[in-house]
Amino acid sequence: MKLTIAAGITMLVLIVMSTIIDSVDAQNAGATQAGYPQWEYKVINAPTDNGFIQGYKLQPRLNELGLEGWECVGTLGDVRKEDTRGHVILKRPKR
Missing domain, CATH: 1.20.5 (Single alpha-helices involved in coiled-coils or other helix-helix interfaces)
Known part of the structure; x- marks a missing residue:
């Protein structure tokens, strides 16, 4: 048992x-x-006027890209004597 x-x-x-x-x-x-997850990246230039970045002009474009699945993962600034340039780095899952 x-x-x-x-x-x-x-x-x-x-x-x-x-x-x-x-x-x-x-x-x-x-x-x-x-x-690993696969990503695709995009870099867009921020609009400028007289050497100054115009954030309010950038917002509609970021909203459009957000609807397409893009998200901001970083920014770059290029400050020069004569002007300033800005760049936005975006990523989304690879399709």
Whole structure:
């Protein structure tokens, strides 16, 4: 009787462990197939007037790009003696 109970418990443990191992293997296989997220990038120039960046003119363009899935991930400023230039870096998931 004790042997039958021990054998039943052992079988149950083996089944549970096998299920867990199969689940982990399936998750790992999916992760390596999917790889890292793929991104596409875009750089746009900020509008300027007399050497000054016009942020209010940039806003409608950013709203348009936002509707297309783009998001701002950085900005660059190029300050010069005669003028200032601004650039906006955008990214979205690759389509």
